[in-house]
Amino acid sequence: KAGVTQTPRYLIKTRGQQVTLSCSPISGHRSVSWYQQTPGQGLQFLFEYFSETQRNKGNFPGRFSGRQFSNSRSEMNVSTLELGDSALYLCASSLAPEIKAFFGQGTRLTVV
């Protein structure tokens, strides 16, 4: 069974631009969560989707948004990028919300 796939793996963007990251969950998994990982802040919860519905959202500004499609694939979008948005963005999928979540390799975003 294929694991959680995130694309792209690496991304360099300029301040003010927007970016879209993609996450394909394990087949059959309907829950997808997104996290921001930085050296100083650890793993910060962004949002979680289950069956195309956003169940919960972390404490991030409205520039961070996401969605989930009917095939459970998820995207997250960051608009008006700031230098502080540079981080590793991880998604995790699970059969049921939060239970036994499996992480993707992440997308490393660098904002210059």
Added chain:
Amino acid sequence: GENVEQHPSTLSVQEGDSAVIKCTYSDSASNYFPWYKQELGKRPQLIIDIRSNVGEKKDQRIAVTLNKTAKHFSLHITETQPEDSAVYFCAASSPYSSASKIIFGSGTRLSIRP
């Protein structure tokens, strides 16, 4: 708001000795507690999890204990080996709750000395 505190932030133990990482959580509604291991440059991987109806769970050299009254849970690694070197994250959540969000601790960097 919800918070998970994890200690210590770094831990160095001699190969073969035991390592213990401790976490406390603030949300009394939390009932699911996973632990993840993240090796350098790799994704976090689930190594063990426990639900609130269980006080202890063991999987070979790894065990997790939970004290719901004190809101504490701990990871115990026995007979440590070099491949145990990694960053370990604890987490707490209340799955199925519409207001749930999984909260991670800040991580513990475990180093195993040969």
